[in-house]
Amino acid sequence: SNEGRGYVLRRIMRRAMRHAYMLGVKEPMMYKLLPALQKEMGEAYPELYSAETLITETIRSEEERFLKTLDKGLRLLDDEAGHLKAGDTFNGETAFKLYDTYGFPLDLTQDALRLKDIKVDTDGFDKAMERQKAEARKNWDGSGDAGTEKIWFELNEKLPATEFWGYNTLKTEAQVTALVQDGKEVSEVSNGEFFLLTNQTPFYGEMGGQVGDKGKITGKDLEIEVTDTKKKLDGLYVHIAKIVKGHIKNGDMVLMEVCESNRKAIEANHTVTHLLHHALQEKFGASVTQKGSMVAAERMRFDIAYPKQISENELRDLEDTVNSLIRQNLKVNTKLMSHDEAINSGAMALFGEKYGDEVRVVCVGDGVSTELCGGTHVKETGDIGYFNIVSESAVAAGVRRLECVTGTHAERFVQDIEDKLHRVGACLKSSFNDIEARVNQLLEEKKKLEAQVFELKKKLVSNKAxxxxxxxxxxxxxxxxxxxxxxxxxxxxxxxxxxxxxxxxxxxxxxxxxxxxxxxxxxxxxxxxxxxxxxxxxxxxxxxxxxxxxxxxxxxxxxxxxxxxxxxxxxxxxxxxxxx
CATH class of the missing domain: 3.10.310.40 (Diaminopimelate Epimerase; Chain A, domain 1)
Incomplete structure (x- = not known):
């Protein structure tokens, strides 16, 4: 990864790769050292054997990427430092440019120049880095609700955590505990957008990749639209709201109602992430782990640790596995237990996630999937309806992204493809089943015509001469x-x-x-x-x-x-x- 321990490991590996490069090794070689590592440390780290393919491919992929960066970076470094002699200092701004634009770390620049007895202006590098961070902070401060973040710390000090009732109900009465508008706590709101907090809520607050609920809040001569829900700090559920009719005061009693169709679509997409995770590990091994997700009503996004592109045939296999589990209409159960008890029972925990002493475990079928998860889910897999993978792409080194749709959104996706194919068929004056053959025929004709045009152009130019x-x-x-x-x-x-x-x-x-x-x-x-x-x-x-x-x-x-x-x-x- 590009952060935390993954970032540190990458830097260490890249130093080793640079030393190998300076010794004349211009091709990937570190991945070939895995057998020696297995021999020395395999007993203590059995993952070196169980994830052998993933480790080998990940290291080789990293070597190939870095060798391209290294070759370009060293050439640029030579160009920039060509006029310097022993005892001189290399410009810090230029060192930062090498780092920021070409991914050439400062320590590698220092190592390369140390051989020539040239120092790097680290103060200049640090100042350039700080300028970039300051600019990023400036841009961040002016976006989203960053300006109101301070208020959540103040409210967190004086308000108890919001009680969440959304696992069992989509509607509940609640008392308003705080209103925030224009970055300040207010006692009353009569128009515009604002933030609303209550003592309890059925609205799920965005976390764990699952987006927040939408819905409405009503009262006497009052109607409020809830466009999103966020979870702040230690348990404050913040409803992003807009007055439709009437006005609201702090302390009012209101009826909170989640949009059922939106929640059900989100639940289907969330449960499908668990089924997809199971299908991926079944096909590629337990080393394929989740790196992130986004679960919304319209679609879901699932990021995994995997070193190469997933083929079309493999994607179809994954779809078939997930749709088979959907058709089996497996029960989805949830249990509350201690963290240790959950892990000992075989529940999967996501690396990097924070869990409390008591955790919620979501179980699909009889041992199909067991994961620690605080999100909302369907009661049975049949409620999902249908699953389709829309796209597969790379988002970072060693991380692949699957974007998927379920239920009516999946049906519409397939219908849209069919409609486009029928329109293409009409343009080609070809039946639906003959489109591929007709396209291949036209491409072959185009290729021949281009070759003829090319020959005619050559003759035209040479004949003119x-x-x-x-x-x-x-x-x-x-x-x-x-x-x-x-x-x-x-x-x-x-x-x-x-x-x-x-x-x-x-x-x-x-x-x-x-x-x-x-x-x-x-x-x-x-x-x-x-x-x-x-x-x-x-x-x-x-x-x-x-x-x-x-x-x-x-x-x-x-x-x-x-x-x-x-x-x-x-x-x-x-x-x-x-x-x-």
Whole structure:
């Protein structure tokens, strides 16, 4: 991970990787040391065996990523420190840029420069770091309800924790204990948005990845819309509210009512996270652990520790497993027990989560899933209806994200796909079942047509050069061909140059410049008998400044460059002619 102990471990590993790199090891190798580690420490840490595949793939993936960073970072470091000599000090701002932009830690910069007896301005680095943090704090202070955070500490001192009744009921009477508007505690609210606290509530406050409940609060000549519910500090349930009708005072008795359809959709998505967790561990092993989740009414998001992309076939297998558990209509039970008792019974606890002495354990079926969880859930898995994985992606190193839908939202997702396929079929004048074959046929035709167009373009460019003597200039005894072309992709220019060189294999220099959406692409070709005297990779540097390029690359017989400015291409040709 990028925080806590995971971050520390990554830094230690990267120092070892850098030392290996400096010893000449340019390929991943640390992952190959796992057998030696298993031999030395496997008895004390059996996970080294049970999670062998995950550990190996995670280390190798980290090595591959860091070697790219290291190579780029060391080149930048060499560029920035090239003018320094022993005893000099490396700029702290630049060291921070290496860290912030390229992921090159300060200690690696120090290690690399220590070999040259060059120090790093750590004060400058720290100041740059503090400026960035201050800017982040400034941006945070101006967003969300950050400005009202102080009030929750004050209310937490004088109010008891809110009693939560939402596991057993969606409706209850309660007494208002505090009202907060515009960052201040007030005695009465008659309009606008505000925060409302009560002595008890059926509204679930956002925590553990599950979003807060929505609903309404009513009273005599009073109607309030609750758009969200948060849990603050040691148990204050804060209802984010808006006056619809009437006014409310601190101390009023009100009727709290959770939106049932919204809660049921959330419960379905929360229970499905437990089923998905079970399916993932069943397929990939117990080392696949939850790294985070977001459970809302419309969809759920589930992050897991896994080092590589999950294939389409694997995703279908996961869907099948979860939907099978849904169809079995398994009972979902909850129990309260001590933390130790829960762990000893085999309940799964999420690493990094804080648990009290007494915990709530959610059990699905007979041993299918047993997890410590404070969220709300369906009574039976059949209540979920249907499950579908919408997407799978990477969110961080070694962390994959699954986004999923359930129930009517899953049905709508599938219906939407079917509707799109029918519309595509209509556009292609093809039946639903023949869409894939028709698309493949069109792609093949497109590929053939593109090849034909490419050949025609080549002939057009080369024929223009051959048929019109004005296309050739005699410059210092050389046949010089220079063309400005419109809307020719950069990757095609080289083939065009080859075509002209093939027709005129001696004493020829060809320069083709193409403009695409205001950007310039340039390719220069030189006959083999002139390559030593007029190397293309030198001539290209004459043109580069005119198109906004830093330089160019290639060989004596062929070189290319590109830049953001296509307005000075004629000037570039004139400069090239002069250079020849």
């Amino acid at each position: 051959a048929d019109n003597p004005d296309n050739f200039e005699a410059v210092n005894g050389v046949k010089f061909v220079a063309k400005i072309l419109e809307n020719i992709p950069a990757k095609e220019l080289k083939a065009f140059v080859d075509e002209i060189k093939a027709q005129y294999p001696e004493d020829t220099i060809v320069a083709l410049l193409a403009s695409n959406e205001g950007k310039a692409s340039v390719v220069i070709g030189v006959s083999d008998n002139l390559a030593a005297k007029y190397p293309a990779n030198s001539l290209i540097k004459v043109i580069a400044p005119f198109v906004g390029a830093q330089g160019g690359g290639g060989r004596p017989d062929m070189a290319q460059t590109g830049g953001p400015d296509a307005t000075r291409m004629q000037e570039a040709i004139d400069a090239l002619r002069k250079a020849i």
